[in-house]
Amino acid sequence: MAGHYLMANDSTTFNFVFVGFSGLQEKFYTLFGSLMFCVYSISLCANSIVIVIVLKKKQLHQPMYIIIANLAFSDLIFDTSTLPIIISKYWFGAESISFSGCFIQMGFIHSLNCLDSLTLLLMAFDRYVAICKPLRYHAIISSRTSIFLCLAAWFAATSVGIFVMTWGVVLPYCGPNRIKHFYCSLSMVVALSCVDSFSIRKNGLYAGLIMHMGPFSLIVVSYIIILINICAITRLENWQKALNTCITHWFVITIFYIPRIVDYGYQAWGIPNADIAALMICIYSFVPHMSSPIIFCLRNKEIKKSLENGCRQMVCFR
Template identity: 35%
Template sequence: MARSESDPGENQTISGGFILVGFSYLHKLQILLFLVLLVTYLVILLGNLLIILLIKLNPSLHTPMYFFLVNLSFLEMCYTTSVFPQLLVHLLVEEKSISLVGCMAQMFIIHIMGLTESCQLAAMAYDRYVAICHPLHYTTMMSSQVCAWLMGASWLISISVEVAQTTWLFSLPFCGSHCIHHFFCDVPPLLKLACSDTSKNEIMLLTVSVLFIMGPFLLILLSYILIISTILRLPSVEGRRKAFSTCSSHLMVVTFFYGTALFTYLEPKSSSSLENDLMISLIKTIVISLSNPIIYTLRNKEVKRALRKILEKSLFSHNWRN
């Protein structure tokens, strides 16, 4: 069936599925974007896998902070895997379709990862708060049972919310061309394709954003207000520097995560620059996914020390065998 190059599938429908228009407007440049994103995807996977292995192989890193970091790296790997492989395939093929079930699954996974990461960042902020403000009670307040409960609660809340939201969204009737002007299935572009009133869904989306994204953000903000207040009361400059350095990496990850999220909601949408909006969305996805491995490998002294020990041990073992 013939289609225009500028908007593939605009006048056709896919039975039981959608067309992800994505970066079709780039034409031959899609191959170049494919190569760039393939390298980026591999770096994200290998970077987060390296963090997980370093923490698992080094007993000195078996602390609550790094327990949450392992889960955070796992979330980033799942998030990128739910987006990038399909995007890479769509950059190489002309038919950029996705089934209804595939669209539901993709949106379900992406939003679970996002909500869980938001909750995990709040749990990490609480860990830093206890370590700095209540150091004498740290082992009891952040026991392995407490850490497991915090992680389990994050997953349970996220899954419960997304089951309700996904079920409600996909109970709507979709009509028109079934073209999604995005490179993955997300709530806002899907709501635009609904034939019925979506006001309740929009209210639900706003409620979820306020409660489960801004809620953890406010907890993080409160934790750091208390942390900074405690640090400023420390008698020595060196003590203040060391205390702040223990939470600087987490603070940077939080800044990237919520900074890009706020930019998404606050940036002005230009009706004539849909392509620019898509590229900005892709860049934000890459920035969030790369921030975790880059920050925790390049700025975290304990992780760098653990990496150095493994490399030295591997080099020594290789020389000894030779």
């Protein structure tokens, strides 16, 4: 039996198969694959534009924009590591992934999810200092400090991803290989193990709660303090200016965290339908990555102005 387990964990002999939406009829595969292709194309273009604008424009080499570019880069890697596989499944029937490929993807997914939470926390910290301690802003947060904080977030998130991945990779897999999901997440993969994985799935849920709800709690506290300080501002134009700088972040935070909170509620009480679980995961995994750079481009005056100038230059060049 031990030898059989060892062979099952050999990446050359064991593959996982993505089920995705089990209730989706085959005649709709091309349509759904096209939808995912559109999502990936929008995410790829929008996040790339944000990264290029921030890197190219010297006036955007400021802490807030560096953090925004960091979020866009994280989302770009996440979507590139997941969406092409989903598209291939529904367009070409390529629905399997190797054992090693699955756990490499798992490491990326959990690392980047954690990184997004930490990056949103950095955004909230930046807004807290800018609004509550404006005279000390440049002394507390500089471009160099923001780069260091982003690198620290990458290190912490990568450590979490590797740690979570090792929980699953050491288990034996010798039987069912159909993942009721679109990508390799810990909870879905370890459920296929030959041994009881309940404790690992429970620990994975707790790790997810800490990884996301911890930063979310700090974000909520920081914005409560920000709102209190905004309400204390007497001049109307200053009040509106301070509020406008936060609205964009609130949009991004809402679409990132609210679907996750709902999903954690489903997991805590038991998900009645695998397709509902897959839908929730699609919403909180890909919608924020596609919409957040668009929100930043539309709501942030500096990014919007740089984008408009770039478009004018292209038109004039043609």
